[in-house]
Amino acid sequence: MKHSSPDLSATVMAWEQRLLRTLASFTITYAKTVIIGSLVLTALAATYTVQHLQFISDRNDLVSAEKRYLQLDEEYTREFMGVDELVVIVEPRDVQQGKDFVARLADRLSRDTAHVADIFHRIDTTSLEGKKLLYLSAEDLHSLRENVVEHRDLVQTLTSTPGLNPLLESINTQVSAGLVSHLVEGLFGLDAPSEPAPTAGEQKPVKIGFLKSLLQELDRALSTPAYSYHSPWAQFFGETDELADNGYLVSDNRRFVFLMVEPKSSTNGEMNAEQESIAAIRNVITELKPQFPGLDAGVTGTTAINNDELAGAQANSNVAAVVSLVGVTLLYLLFFKKHRHPLIIVTSLTVGLLWSMGLATATVGHLTIITAFVAPILIGLADDFGVHFVTRYEQEREQGCDPTAALTNVFEQTVPGIIAGGFTSSLAFFAVMLSDFQGVRELGQIAGGGLIVSLMATLTFLPALIVVTETYHPWVVVPGGRSFLTGAFASLGAVMVKARWSFLTVAGVLTLASLVAIPTVTFDYNLLNLQAREVESVKWERRIIANSERSSWIALSAASTPEEAARKAAAFAALSSVESVESVASLLPEDQERRMPLVQALQPVLHEFPQALETPQSVQVPDLLRTLEKLKLKLREDNDKWDPRKKPDENDLSAARRSLLAIIDRLHALPAEQGQALVDGFQQSLFRDFADKWSLLRNNLNPSGPITLADIPPQLKSRFVNQDGTKFLLQIYSKYNIWDREPLEEFITQLRQVDADVTGSPVIGYESIDAMRKGYIEGGFYALIAIVIVAFFSLRSVKDTFLAMIPLGLGMVWTAGLMWLFDLKFNLANLIVVPLILGIGVENGIHLVHRYREEGEGGITLITGSTGQAVTLFSLTTMIGFGSLMLATHRGVFSMGLLLMTAVGSVLMASLFVLPLLLFHPVRKVEDEPQTSLGLALDLPEPGEEKR
Numbered sequence: 001m002k003h004s005s006p007d008l009s010a011t012v013m014a015w016e017q018r019l020l021r022t023l024a025s026f027t028i029t030y031a032k033t034v035i036i037g038s039l040v041l042t043a044l045a046a047t048y049t050v051q052h053l054q055f056i057s058d059r060n061d062l063v064s065a066e067k068r069y070l071q072l073d074e075e076y077t078r079e080f081m082g083v084d085e086l087v088v089i090v091e092p093r094d095v096q097q098g099k100d101f102v103a104r105l106a107d108r109l110s111r112d113t114a115h116v117a118d119i120f121h122r123i124d125t126t127s128l129e130g131k132k133l134l135y136l137s138a139e140d141l142h143s144l145r146e147n148v149v150e151h152r153d154l155v156q157t158l159t160s161t162p163g164l165n166p167l168l169e170s171i172n173t174q175v176s177a178g179l180v181s182h183l184v185e186g187l188f189g190l191d192a193p194s195e196p197a198p199t200a201g202e203q204k205p206v207k208i209g210f211l212k213s214l215l216q217e218l219d220r221a222l223s224t225p226a227y228s229y230h231s232p233w234a235q236f237f238g239e240t241d242e243l244a245d246n247g248y249l250v251s252d253n254r255r256f257v258f259l260m261v262e263p264k265s266s267t268n269g270e271m272n273a274e275q276e277s278i279a280a281i282r283n284v285i286t287e288l289k290p291q292f293p294g295l296d297a298g299v300t301g302t303t304a305i306n307n308d309e310l311a312g313a314q315a316n317s318n319v320a321a322v323v324s325l326v327g328v329t330l331l332y333l334l335f336f337k338k339h340r341h342p343l344i345i346v347t348s349l350t351v352g353l354l355w356s357m358g359l360a361t362a363t364v365g366h367l368t369i370i371t372a373f374v375a376p377i378l379i380g381l382a383d384d385f386g387v388h389f390v391t392r393y394e395q396e397r398e399q400g401c402d403p404t405a406a407l408t409n410v411f412e413q414t415v416p417g418i419i420a421g422g423f424t425s426s427l428a429f430f431a432v433m434l435s436d437f438q439g440v441r442e443l444g445q446i447a448g449g450g451l452i453v454s455l456m457a458t459l460t461f462l463p464a465l466i467v468v469t470e471t472y473h474p475w476v477v478v479p480g481g482r483s484f485l486t487g488a489f490a491s492l493g494a495v496m497v498k499a500r501w502s503f504l505t506v507a508g509v510l511t512l513a514s515l516v517a518i519p520t521v522t523f524d525y526n527l528l529n530l531q532a533r534e535v536e537s538v539k540w541e542r543r544i545i546a547n548s549e550r551s552s553w554i555a556l557s558a559a560s561t562p563e564e565a566a567r568k569a570a571a572f573a574a575l576s577s578v579e580s581v582e583s584v585a586s587l588l589p590e591d592q593e594r595r596m597p598l599v600q601a602l603q604p605v606l607h608e609f610p611q612a613l614e615t616p617q618s619v620q621v622p623d624l625l626r627t628l629e630k631l632k633l634k635l636r637e638d639n640d641k642w643d644p645r646k647k648p649d650e651n652d653l654s655a656a657r658r659s660l661l662a663i664i665d666r667l668h669a670l671p672a673e674q675g676q677a678l679v680d681g682f683q684q685s686l687f688r689d690f691a692d693k694w695s696l697l698r699n700n701l702n703p704s705g706p707i708t709l710a711d712i713p714p715q716l717k718s719r720f721v722n723q724d725g726t727k728f729l730l731q732i733y734s735k736y737n738i739w740d741r742e743p744l745e746e747f748i749t750q751l752r753q754v755d756a757d758v759t760g761s762p763v764i765g766y767e768s769i770d771a772m773r774k775g776y777i778e779g780g781f782y783a784l785i786a787i788v789i790v791a792f793f794s795l796r797s798v799k800d801t802f803l804a805m806i807p808l809g810l811g812m813v814w815t816a817g818l819m820w821l822f823d824l825k826f827n828l829a830n831l832i833v834v835p836l837i838l839g840i841g842v843e844n845g846i847h848l849v850h851r852y853r854e855e856g857e858g859g860i861t862l863i864t865g866s867t868g869q870a871v872t873l874f875s876l877t878t879m880i881g882f883g884s885l886m887l888a889t890h891r892g893v894f895s896m897g898l899l900l901m902t903a904v905g906s907v908l909m910a911s912l913f914v915l916p917l918l919l920f921h922p923v924r925k926v927e928d929e930p931q932t933s934l935g936l937a938l939d940l941p942e943p944g945e946e947k948r
Contacts, residue, residue, distance in 0.1 A: 017412070024411035027460055028404055031467035038461040042351050045358025053357065054366040055310060062368055062439030063768055072759040076556050079722040080729045081262075081715075082120060083556065086278065087301035088259040088285070089540050093294040094229030094685055098257030099248045101292050105259060108284045115280040118262035123247035123713050131703040131711065132696060133599045134589050141598035144697075147236055148605050158690060159609045163616040164218075164683040168627045171211060172634065209235035215659035221682035222666040222675070226294045229685040230254050237693050246692070247713075255547060263303070275307050282536070300540035302553065302761050306369075308537045309530075309890070313372040316888035320376040320897075323887060325350070327880035328383055335873050336390065338475055344465050345386035352382055352457035356450030364446055370439040370772075373885065373893065374446050377836070380881025380900075381425055382454035384843065384874040385418050386462055391870040393466065403470040407463050415459065417850045420794045422455040424846065425839030427786045432779025432835055437768070440775035443832070492912075500917050507914050511810060514817025521816050524825040525741035525769050530892030545737050553739070555732040555751055556760035562588070562709065565728040568754060572732050575750040577743065579735040584709065584720045584728045592706040603701045613694060616687050619679045621667060628664050635660060731760075738762050741769075772828050780834035787842045794846060795853075804849045806915050808841025811907030818902050829892030830899040837903045840878060844871050844911040852919050868912065875908035 027034055063070050077083045088105065092098030106121040125132065133141065148155055157170045213232030221227050231254065249258040263277030278299060285297050325346060332342025356378055360367075367374070392414040396406035429448035433441045496503060531538040557572070559565035566585035573581045589595065635657050667675050709717070720729045732751060736743035748766050751758040792801045815837070818824070848871065882904065885897030 020411045020415060021408070023415075023459060024408050024463070027463045028407055028467055031464035031471075034460050034464035035468060038351055038457065038464070042354045045354045049354070049357045049361045052365065053361040055314060055372070056366045056368050062370060062437065063764065063771070064436070064438045067767070068757065069759040069763050069767060072558075072757055073556065073764060076558065076729060076759070079727060080720070081118070081718040082260055083729075084303055085118075085120075085301060086261040086263055086281065086299055086304050088261060088281065088297060088299055089544065090257040090259070090295065090297040091228075091255060091543075092257060092292070093227055095231075095248075095250055095254055095257065096229070096685065096688060097292055097295055098250070099246070101288065101295055101297065102248060102257050102259050104288055104291075105284060105297075108288070109261065109281065112280060112284070115264050115277040116261055117264050120260040120262075120715055121249065121258075123249075123715055125247045125713060127711050127713055128707065130700055131705075131707050133602075133700040134592055134595050134703055134707055136595070138591060138594050138598055141595060141602075144237055145598070145602055145605060148602075152608070155609060159613055159694070162614055162687050162690070164619050164679065164686065165624045165627055167214075168624070168631065172627060172630050212656045212659070215656055215663065217686075218679075218682055219659045219662045219666070222663060222670070222678050228255070228294075229682075229689070231689050232686075233689060233693055237697075251547075253547065256544075261299075274303065275311055278304055278307055298536045298540040300537040300544070304537040305531070305535075305541065308535045310369050310372065312532055312535065312888075312890050313369055313893060314367075316885070316890055316893050317373045317375060319887055320373070320884040320893075321379060323884040324376045324379045324881040327884065328379065328877045331873070331877055331880060332387075335869070336394065338394065340469060340473070341390045341394065344462060344469065345383065345390055347465065348386050348457050348462035349379065349383050349454070351461050352454030353378055353450075355453040355457060356446075359449050359453055360446040363449065364442050367446075368439055368442065371443050371446050373896070374443070374450065376881055376884055377447060377832070378450045378454060380878040381836070381839065382451060382458075383877045383881070384425075385422060385455055385458035387874045387877065388414055388418050388421075388847065388870045389458060389462060390466075391873070397475060403467065403475075407466065410463075417847050418458065419455065420790065420846050420850075421839075421843035422451055424787045424790050424842050426451040426455075427790060428780075428783040428835040428839035431783035431786050432775060434782050435771075435775030435779050437771040437775035439768075440772060440779060444779065444835070447835075496913065496917060503913050504917055507810065507910070510817065511813055514813045514815075514820075517817045517820035518813070520820045522825050523773060524827045525744070526739045527765065527769070527828070528739045530827055530829050530890065530895075532889035532891060534889070545739070553734070553761040553765065555734075555747070555758055555762050557730040557732065557751075557755045557758045559583075559728045559730065560726065562728060565730060569730055571754045572730065572751065575754070577735055577747045577750050579733045581730055581732050582720070583730040584712075584717075587712050587716060587720065588707055588709065596703060596706070599701065599703060602697065606697060606701060611698065613691050616683055619676070619683050621672070621676055621679060624679065625664065625667055628660060628667075632657075632660055632664065732758070734762070769828060773831065776831040776834050780838060783835050783838050787838055791842055791846060795849060800849050800853070803915065803918065804842060804845030806918065807845045807848075807907050807910040808838065810910035810914060811841050811903060812837060814906040814910070815899075815903040818906065819899070822898075822902070824895065824899055824902070826899075827892055827895060829890075830896040832896060833899050833903050836900060837907065840875075840904055841907045841910075844875070844907060845915065847871060848911060848915055848919075868916070871911050872908065875904055875911070879904050879908075 065071070073083075088102075090098045090101055090105075092101060102121050106119050109116045109119055136144070153173075154167075154170045157166050210232060213235055217230060217232050221229075249260070250256070251258070261277075261281060263274050263281075281299055285299070289295060289297060328349075329342055329346050332345060333339055336342050353375060357375070360371075360374070364371075389410060392410045393406050396409045397403070401409060426448040429444040429451065432444035433448075435441055435444070528538055528541065533539075557568060559568050562584050565583045569581040569583045569585045572578050635653060667679075670678070709721070720731075721727075722729075734743065734747045736747070738744040738747050744762060744766055748758075748763055751763075788801065788805070791804050792798070795801050795804060815833075848868075879901045882897050882900035885893050885900070888894050888897070
């Protein structure tokens with residue numbers, strides 16, 4: 001059957017024939033020169049790679065620098081402090097322990113100038129001294145004054161004779177008074193009915209909010225092994241915790257204390273400098289933690305997560321590359337008849353890999369989280385070249401050809417198919433360079449170029465190595481007989497012939513079932529799900545999310561004036577997906593004119609009490625138990641002395657009662673020394689907390705004026721106002737977990753309604769994920785078009801091109817079905833399967849169709865001959881190469897390995913059990929010139945005839 005005009009065929013035939021024979025002649029004649037030249041080039045490539053290849057951890061480098069949201073993020077990073085920094089999270093037993101740890105850690109890190117550029121652990125509030133109470137709301141200020149006035153006796157006890165037992169005795173006294181006089185409405189925080197206001201000297205009992213909090217906290221102190229103190233004073237003093245923290249960065253729920261670190265890093269984003277800084281900080285944390293029992297701490301933040309991810313990926317990639325090479329070598333030893341041939345293939349593969357890395361270093365210069373696994377990928381793909389070459393060479397030698405004739409036949413008969421397969425695989429990667437995403441373009445450039453140079457190594461270094469080994473250690477071919485594997489493939493072919501329709505029916509059923517499963521295949525956008533579970537930065541990020549705290553992902557916006565910043569902040573805060581907004585506006589309290597007189601009204605009230613607080617005496621546990629028993633009688637369930645109109649809600653009473661009874665039981669059950677230590681420890685935390693709040697009140701009763709921008713501490717001001725005062729930053733926090741796609745998309749969409757130029761980690765992550773996903777899909781589409789075109793020009797027949805695409809089509813459909821079966825999802829790590837499987841699938845098809853056309857016999861010989869064995873070996877070695885990625889702790893890399901193994905296995909099944917059976921029918925011997933897999937006619941004899 002003719003596929004082109006005779007003139008064109010003859011012209012192309014002559015061109016290809018001359019080229020291939022020239023290449024064969026050169027490598028055979030100058031084998032030693034080729035080897036020496038290749039090894040010199042390999043040494044140069046390896047040296048250049050080691051000296052110049054960088055690892056980039058900044059995800060911003062994966063995005064085109066022309067994107068406005070990226071330009072703005074980099075601009076804000078330069079102009080404002082703290083936009084991109086490490087976050088040390090401390091989870092102490094109590095806040096004071098956390099402050100002490102942070103202070104020690106800050107002192108140690110401040111002296112490590114080699115790794116730390118700047119530290120922010122405590123706000124110097126000296127400039128705000130005297131004005132701090134203006135940060136309390138008008139309602140809190142009013143409630144604070146009311147509590148102090150109404151509970152003078154209690155405050156007097158706290159300031160003159162502080163102690164846990166005196167405090168509870170004072171409360172008991174007020175409860176008793178409330179029961180006797182039926183004036184208990186204030187005790188439990190209930191609003192009194194419309195009655196005359198109390199006289200100036202009349203005392204109201206303390207509110208139940210404080211009583212419940214106090215009892216519950218004491219109960220926790222006695223029952224929790226790793227107890228962490230939480231202040232109950234908020235019910236009495238209002239929300240003064242943050243103001244009383246002496247500038248330390250404490251979370252809203254009082255569980256965490258933070259320290260921000262600007263690490264020393266290279267100007268070009270190279271990973272090594274930042275990674276060393278992170279390691280140095282973690283080493284100091286590890287050294288200090290034993291001195292603070294019960295405390296835990298770690299480093300997280302976007303920078304830490306990115307560095308941990310790339311460091312883990314780099315380590316996993318190195319292990320995977322080694323395991324892949326060892327596994328492939330062992331499989332070669334099983335398949336090949338001559339044991340030196342696997343070593344020749346692996347040596348050639350290693351040379352090609354080093355050339356590839358040298359090319360990547362020269363053209364791109366760095367690896368990222370996307371390209372970090374290019375080595376095992378190239379091993380899994382480029383080994384195909386050597387497998388097909390050596391498999392055919394062994395067949396030619398077994399048929400009686402000498403080494404020169406065998407190599408010439410390989411170049412003329414098999415190398416065209418190898419070239420076609422190599423170019424289709426590389427085109428699959430080059431096509432993704434049309435993507436809009438920089439990281440994906442780099443992957444296409446590095447992997448596509450790597451396959452080309454690996455192909456060059458196979459066509460030059462590998463045959464030269466065969467010539468040299470045959471020269472010094474000739475292969476004595478034993479004629480006749482067949483190996484175990486040859487017999488196994490022959491048996492498989494016989495079974496397939498007998499059960500042809502059964503095989504095809506099963507394939508059809510699997511295809512239909514998989515088509516139904518395609519709509520269930522989803523994409524996981526959550527980048528945290530790609531990380532290793534035990535990575536420190538990820539572990540702490542998840543802990544923050546679990547405690548409903550802010551993610552390290554913060555959106556950023558900017559304004560040109562404080563007034564504009566205030567307007568934007570109000571607009572952002574009104575959005576349903578926004579938890580809070582921090583800006584220069586949040587540093588300047590609202591309604592200061594209204595708050596000023598409320599602060600000043602506290603002066604005469606607080607001046608009635610002692611300025612210096614006494615130190616609490618050790619708790620007398622027996623006295624404490626007697627006081628608790630008295631309270632127990634007052635709060636008992638059957639107490640009928642309550643005024644029915646004023647009796648608290650039973651739930652509130654029950655909560656206080658349960659804690660009180662538990663405290664009494666625990667104090668009786670605990671050994672005396674242990675109970676004494678626990679109670680004393682709680683009292684110390686309680687009254688140290690009270691002292692901080694009392695000091696805050698007394699030192700801020702007479703503000704000299706409203707808080708202005710000039711009063712803001714420099715550490716805070718530099719985070720929200722640029723150096724020349726022309727730009728004001730807004731940091732926007734999401735209300736929901738924006739690591740998940742839906743809340744992230746809603747968050748970004750809403751923010752852009754206020755400011756189309758909003759940026760920051762959430763925006764960059766959102767755009768990057770979307771761009772990567774589209775990049776792979778678009779790249780896959782372009783690759784498919786390019787591959788179909790190459791396959792058509794290779795085979796020059798629409799029918800044969802369609803047949804060559806069958807393993808790819810079925811393999812992809814079956815992969816979708818297996819993804820449903822194993823609950824696999826696409827993610828940013830395993831999307832690389834798209835260009836990879838396109839190249840592998842079409843390459844298998846081209847080799848099989850080419851061999852079928854060459855032999856012109858029933859398609860079952862594709863299984864029993866060397867081509868079927870080569871396709872199987874290539875697929876198995878590729879599965880080993882990709883399967884080695886499953887050793888990674890990085891879950892994204894693991895999923896990449898699993899999905900690629902699944903996809904390659906599916907393509908192999910279609911290549912072995914479907915395509916040969918579709919080709920299995922009697923056909924006449926092709927009378928035209930034999931065709932190469934490039935579709936180029938070669939006027940060559942059949943293997944084993946003239947060339948033997």
